[in-house]
Amino acid sequence: MIGWIEKVTGPLEDKKRYRDYKTRAKALPAPYRTTVEALDRYLLYFGAIAKGDVLVTMLEDLVEFFEQSAQAGTPLREIVGEDPVEFAETFLANYSEGQWINKERQRLIQAVARAESEESAS
Amino acid sequence: MGRQMTEMLKGTLDGIVLAILSDQPAYGYEITARLREMGFSDTAEGTVYALLVRIEKRGLVDVQKVPSTQGPPRKVYSLNAVGQDYLDEFWRTWSFLAERLNELHEGDQS
Numbered sequence: 001m002i003g004w005i006e007k008v009t010g011p012l013e014d015k016k017r018y019r020d021y022k023t024r025a026k027a028l029p030a031p032y033r034t035t036v037e038a039l040d041r042y043l044l045y046f047g048a049i050a051k052g053d054v055l056v057t058m059l060e061d062l063v064e065f066f067e068q069s070a071q072a073g074t075p076l077r078e079i080v081g082e083d084p085v086e087f088a089e090t091f092l093a094n095y096s097e098g099q100w101i102n103k104e105r106q107r108l109i110q111a112v113a114r115a116e117s118e119e120s121a122s
Numbered sequence: 123m124g125r126q127m128t129e130m131l132k133g134t135l136d137g138i139v140l141a142i143l144s145d146q147p148a149y150g151y152e153i154t155a156r157l158r159e160m161g162f163s164d165t166a167e168g169t170v171y172a173l174l175v176r177i178e179k180r181g182l183v184d185v186q187k188v189p190s191t192q193g194p195p196r197k198v199y200s201l202n203a204v205g206q207d208y209l210d211e212f213w214r215t216w217s218f219l220a221e222r223l224n225e226l227h228e229g230d231q232s
Binding site: 061064065067068069071072074078079080081082086087090091093094 | 171176
């Protein structure tokens with residue numbers, strides 16, 4: 001009977017992690033902070049990640065990477081490359097298990113498999 | 123690097139990075155530096171970082187957090203047995219592909 005507890009603490013825990021992420025992002029030197037915020041926005045728009053924990057993990061990974069880059073003094077262009085969209089989408093691919101579209105992908109795969117079994121039956 | 127190079131590299135960068143790691147364990151920046159030495163001069167560190175997250179998730183590498191004198195600990199990546207299998211398979215696939223493309227290329231020239 002821990003179901004309801006998880007229902008309460010799960011999201012709360014995610015919210016706390018999310019707030020911690022925001023704090024870490026804000027603490028970055030200005031150009032890195034601006035870039036993380038821009039990437040954050042794009043990843044949320046384009047990613048449509050429906051699972052809170054996957055989303056937060058993604059943002060934590062992102063900010064950790066930028067903290068290390070800021071520490072090492074890596075120029076922004078060397079971090080995100082010539083094409084920031086390319087970087088954002090390569091990065092995002094790691095968290096596709098949390099994407100809403102994943103359900104639809106499964107649905108498509110199953111629909112074709114069903115159609116195929118009908119084909120062999122006839 | 124041109125657009126075509128970027129596109130072609132996309133499918134092979136996993137293998138290239140695993141091959142670098144089969145030499146010796148390395149952290150993110152060292153891998154990017156190696157790639158740049160090899161002539162992949164425009165490789166973004168972010169691309170390599172995203173790739174490292176991916177191969178870690180797929181269990182191809184072991185990760186060790188090593189404290190650094192300045193700032194947060196560094197993640198050092200080393201190739202494990204699963205990664206070695208993947209790399210072997212990558213080289214087999216690569217040889218096949220390179221052979222076929224060369225045949226096409228030679229046929230084109232004669």
